[in-house]
Amino acid sequence: MSALSVLYLVLSLPVAFILHDAEEVAVQHRWMLTHRESLASRFPKLRPMIERLSRLGTTAFAIAATEELVVLVVATCYVLVDGIFSTQIWSVLFLAFSLHLLVHFGQAILFRGYVPGIVTSLLLLPYSAYGVWSIWLTTSAVEFLLLALCGMVFVAVNLRFAHWLGMKICR
Numbered sequence: 001m002s003a004l005s006v007l008y009l010v011l012s013l014p015v016a017f018i019l020h021d022a023e024e025v026a027v028q029h030r031w032m033l034t035h036r037e038s039l040a041s042r043f044p045k046l047r048p049m050i051e052r053l054s055r056l057g058t059t060a061f062a063i064a065a066t067e068e069l070v071v072l073v074v075a076t077c078y079v080l081v082d083g084i085f086s087t088q089i090w091s092v093l094f095l096a097f098s099l100h101l102l103v104h105f106g107q108a109i110l111f112r113g114y115v116p117g118i119v120t121s122l123l124l125l126p127y128s129a130y131g132v133w134s135i136w137l138t139t140s141a142v143e144f145l146l147l148a149l150c151g152m153v154f155v156a157v158n159l160r161f162a163h164w165l166g167m168k169i170c171r
Helices: 003-010 012-042 044-055 058-080 086-111 118-138 141-170
Strands: none
Touching: 003 012, 003 058, 003 118, 012 044, 012 058, 012 086, 012 118, 058 086, 058 141, 086 118, 086 141, 118 141
16 A cells, blocks of 8 residues: 555544544434434334434443444554555455445435434545545455455444444443
8 A cells, every 4th residue: 555545545544433423422312312203113124223223322322433443443553564454454444434424325315314424424425435446446346346345244243243332331
């Protein structure tokens, strides 16, 4: 990875994550409590997830976000020491973060309004697009798809773990 890529993309990912998750932490719990019934009636199949997220308080959500930040910081440091497969590991996390930003756009469209994280998703869209484009240029199409798939799987597993951890610590 070039020095400019490290400077612009790698080192800024934890900062981008902090900005984005600060918005989510600040409003997620109150927003969920306010919109829980509306969401459950509009999306009945999602009721179990809506109820689980409604129980995830601000402190628990902040703990979950901190766990995710630790993963990003470790991956960033691993790139800086040029560890084996560090670029691929970081790319998986960057693609997962970028997908997460896109999910907020989908949520906002489905909800037809503000959802926690949409403001910073909009602000971080150029950064995310540049990073995804950079990864695309340095990988084959198959490798890119595998990295993206690994990112989706990692997000699904780690998000569940991070939320569990946040709730466990807050009990």
